[in-house]
Amino acid sequence: MSFKRFEQNVIYLDEVGSTNDYLIELSKESTLPNGSSVVAMNQTMGKGQRLATWTAQAGKNLTCSTIFYPSIEIKDAFNLNIAASLAVRNVLKDLGIEAEIKWPNDILVKEKKICGILVENVLQGKKVSQSVIGVGLNINQSDFEDLPNATSIYLEKDIEFEVLEVHEQFLKYLDFWLDWMEQKNFSLLKKNYLQCLYKLDVEHHFEDKQGAFSGIITGISESGLLQIKANQEVRQYDIKEVRYS
Numbered sequence: 001m002s003f004k005r006f007e008q009n010v011i012y013l014d015e016v017g018s019t020n021d022y023l024i025e026l027s028k029e030s031t032l033p034n035g036s037s038v039v040a041m042n043q044t045m046g047k048g049q050r051l052a053t054w055t056a057q058a059g060k061n062l063t064c065s066t067i068f069y070p071s072i073e074i075k076d077a078f079n080l081n082i083a084a085s086l087a088v089r090n091v092l093k094d095l096g097i098e099a100e101i102k103w104p105n106d107i108l109v110k111e112k113k114i115c116g117i118l119v120e121n122v123l124q125g126k127k128v129s130q131s132v133i134g135v136g137l138n139i140n141q142s143d144f145e146d147l148p149n150a151t152s153i154y155l156e157k158d159i160e161f162e163v164l165e166v167h168e169q170f171l172k173y174l175d176f177w178l179d180w181m182e183q184k185n186f187s188l189l190k191k192n193y194l195q196c197l198y199k200l201d202v203e204h205h206f207e208d209k210q211g212a213f214s215g216i217i218t219g220i221s222e223s224g225l226l227q228i229k230a231n232q233e234v235r236q237y238d239i240k241e242v243r244y245s
Helices: 019-029 078-094 153-157 163-182 186-194
Strands: 010-016 037-043 062-068 100-102 106-109 112-124 127-137 203-208 211-220 226-230 233-237
Touching (some): 010 019, 019 037, 019 112, 037 163, 062 163, 078 100, 078 127, 078 186
Antiparallel strands (some): 203 211
């Protein structure tokens, strides 16, 4: 496989607490090749947004993290989330699954969560010097116990897929979209992101620190804030400031 920005360097682990934590600690010891990726068959302490945990059956799903050294300013950092989200969506589309992106970067299929993404950045001055992109994609898991709003590729297609082959496809698309980002094609990245944004231009119920309200998602700001029109005004929210009801 040929890449535009990545180098071939994949680390396979039987078990780890968190692939993001593992890769971050490894990067402190030495500078890893751009695009180095860690894949774990079992992740015991997976992390999600808002300090949530991400659980997955061992050997059934893709739990991986990839390191990238971008050349973007902090104000443009949300494009890393966009690139990762679009990469996962491309993988699913190749498998015949249409997915939406629930802001900021949860991947939904028929309103059920199939993938979570966690991007952790290191900042230096006004720039992002390092980014670790963690992905938990449900592939062959068929039972989610107390998670009725979860799904997997298997549940959608009734076919089992090879986890490592899905990872290869993900890296290919992640490299593609990050190359767009490095070329500063921010407007095109945003356009592609909005085309599959969950509940865009649809009235929905939300909740912020003021309480519950109805509004319409109109887009995202240049820095990735969610824009919701409510009571004739457009409000902007950061990642922990609003939730879907």
